[in-house]
Amino acid sequence: MKEKQDAALVFDLDGTLIDSVYQHVMAWDEAIRKAGMELSIWRIHRRIGMSGGLFVRALGRELGRELDASVVAQLQRDHEEAYLRTVDGVVPLPGARELLATLTSAGVPWAIATSGAHYPAQRSMRALNVPESVPLITRDEVTRAKPNPDLFLAAISALGVSARETFVVGDSLWDMLGARRAGALGVGVLSGGYGRTELVEGGGAYRVYDDPLDLLRHLDELGVRIATW
Amino acid sequence: MKEKQDAALVFDLDGTLIDSVYQHVMAWDEAIRKAGMELSIWRIHRRIGMSGGLFVRALGRELGRELDASVVAQLQRDHEEAYLRTVDGVVPLPGARELLATLTSAGVPWAIATSGAHYPAQRSMRALNVPESVPLITRDEVTRAKPNPDLFLAAISALGVSARETFVVGDSLWDMLGARRAGALGVGVLSGGYGRTELVEGGGAYRVYDDPLDLLRHLDELGVRIATW
Numbered sequence: 001m002k003e004k005q006d007a008a009l010v011f012d013l014d015g016t017l018i019d020s021v022y023q024h025v026m027a028w029d030e031a032i033r034k035a036g037m038e039l040s041i042w043r044i045h046r047r048i049g050m051s052g053g054l055f056v057r058a059l060g061r062e063l064g065r066e067l068d069a070s071v072v073a074q075l076q077r078d079h080e081e082a083y084l085r086t087v088d089g090v091v092p093l094p095g096a097r098e099l100l101a102t103l104t105s106a107g108v109p110w111a112i113a114t115s116g117a118h119y120p121a122q123r124s125m126r127a128l129n130v131p132e133s134v135p136l137i138t139r140d141e142v143t144r145a146k147p148n149p150d151l152f153l154a155a156i157s158a159l160g161v162s163a164r165e166t167f168v169v170g171d172s173l174w175d176m177l178g179a180r181r182a183g184a185l186g187v188g189v190l191s192g193g194y195g196r197t198e199l200v201e202g203g204g205a206y207r208v209y210d211d212p213l214d215l216l217r218h219l220d221e222l223g224v225r226i227a228t229w
Numbered sequence: 230m231k232e233k234q235d236a237a238l239v240f241d242l243d244g245t246l247i248d249s250v251y252q253h254v255m256a257w258d259e260a261i262r263k264a265g266m267e268l269s270i271w272r273i274h275r276r277i278g279m280s281g282g283l284f285v286r287a288l289g290r291e292l293g294r295e296l297d298a299s300v301v302a303q304l305q306r307d308h309e310e311a312y313l314r315t316v317d318g319v320v321p322l323p324g325a326r327e328l329l330a331t332l333t334s335a336g337v338p339w340a341i342a343t344s345g346a347h348y349p350a351q352r353s354m355r356a357l358n359v360p361e362s363v364p365l366i367t368r369d370e371v372t373r374a375k376p377n378p379d380l381f382l383a384a385i386s387a388l389g390v391s392a393r394e395t396f397v398v399g400d401s402l403w404d405m406l407g408a409r410r411a412g413a414l415g416v417g418v419l420s421g422g423y424g425r426t427e428l429v430e431g432g433g434a435y436r437v438y439d440d441p442l443d444l445l446r447h448l449d450e451l452g453v454r455i456a457t458w
Contacts, residue, residue: 015271022254022270029251033318040322040440041251042244042422089262093269193271197426211269 007224008161009103010152010184013114014049015171015192017096017212018124022193023086024048024079028055031078035071037063045193049172051115051145052076080117087120092128093191095213100128102216106226111135111155115145115174135159146174149182156182167206167222169215176203187222189215236453237390238332239381239413242343243278244400244421246325246441247353251422252315253277253308257284260307264300266292274422278401280344280374281305309346316349321357322420324442329357331445335455340364340384344374344403364388375403378411385411396435396451398444405432416451418444 015021028044039062047055056075060067067075103110111134114121118138125136135158142150156163168179171192176199179186188199188208199205207222209215219226244250257273268291276284285304289296296304332339340363343350347367354365364387371379385392397408400421405428408415417428417437428434436451438444448455 019269022251022258022274025251026255038320040248040420042248042420045251045422091267191269191271193274193422195424195427195431197430198424201426202424 006165007222008109008111008156008159008166009222009224010111010113010155010159010166010168011100012049012168012170012172012175013112013121013124014116016169016175016189017093017100017112017128018090019093019191020087020090020124021045021048021171021191023090024083027079027082027086030082031075032059034078035075039063046173049115049170049192050147050174051139053145054147083120087123090124090127092124093189093211093213095211095216097129099212099216100130102219102226103224104131104134106224108224109159109161111137111159113137113151113155113168115139115151146172147177147181149178152178152182152184156184173198173203176205180204187215235394236451237338237340237385237388237395238451238453239340239342239384239388239395239397240329241278241397241399241401241404242341242350242353243345245398245404245418246322246329246341246357247319248322248420249316249319249353250274250277250400250420252319253312256308256311256315259311260304261288263307264304268292275402278344278399278421279376279403280368282374283376309349312349316352319353319356321353322418322440322442324440324445326358328441328445329359331448331455332453333360333363335453337453338388338390340366340388342366342380342384342397344368344380375401376406376410378407381407381411381413385413402427402432405434409433416444 011017025045029041032039047058056067056072118140121138135155137151137154139145142154144150152168156166163183166184167187168184169187171189176186185206188205189211191211196208199208240246254274254277258270261268276287285296285301347369350367364384366380366383368374371383373379381397385395392412395413396416397413398416400418405415414435417434418440420440425437428437
């Protein structure tokens, strides 16, 4: 029996539901080297999940010069090409499918909001068995990706809920920052490689879990009522 | 002119002087998948830098079963093979060469202590222009690698200094833990992908710098006197 729910969840995709952050990191590393530039890999990791535009702007700052539009476009193409070469090995994180199925059957509204492009996101949606009816908001749908709140606000609007009752679940500081700017509570997961205290102290995460499986086991801490527990 | 120095430094290698942590992570991921096992990539990342034996024991725990010796040996061979395929792209971290050269010319004793094997470590020593006279302690030289203090104690002994005047510089919790067990002060760098607060609160790091370049600019904070500054 479904209870009346007063909570909604908006999920980031890469590093939150899908184990793809490190492949994205190495794909950016490859693209940056190919362009004859050098950036330490940990600095790439810390930028994953933010909008591509902000990413290359930050890259320019680290390199000490502004990158012109054609260089930026080439970097983005090379990153995408390098990532797609590894994408067959990318799998859902532990508990991701079960978590989403549990929310669906309990009648908890949920959506996905990613700074990534539409095509690889759709591939992930299939791997996660996401029903057609679930809103998917990608960078193609909004003007500004994370840490701007646009993606999360669009997801909240598509669900017809209020930001105040919404938890944004993500693995990066950009998710936590975007959540706060959207007026929602941020819930962190460690599965993208950030540390717990970084997400809490740097991002203001309300709670932090290891991964989707750990979140599934603690849904009650968010006030989500699962009748069939 | 060289001043009398009363500080010594012992450096970890991967993630501290060499930008190789993410390649090691992906090499372990490949080896683990090849063995038909599954482990989230962030969990691999958090284990990098500890002894190979502890790594596979922790892996067994995450997988819920003990791994027998032949499986462990195969995993280690597959990891090494996968890593060596990417090693040509592995470069020193920003400021690493300059930092080491500065210490050498200032007469500050320093050594390298790594949980890795001797052969890839020697390759890194050449990339870093490390003089022959600098002690290199690898897992082949001691019974127990990090976070046991053996590697650091052997390095401290090779330098003929005391632990009390030694800073251990590393990127992982295992370095910080090993430093404390050796009676030395731990200094963290972010270039292995750990967060600042993780190293300070989880590892008891005395100071944390971005990377070798940032440490070089702040050597005075460790009481290291560089006369030619």
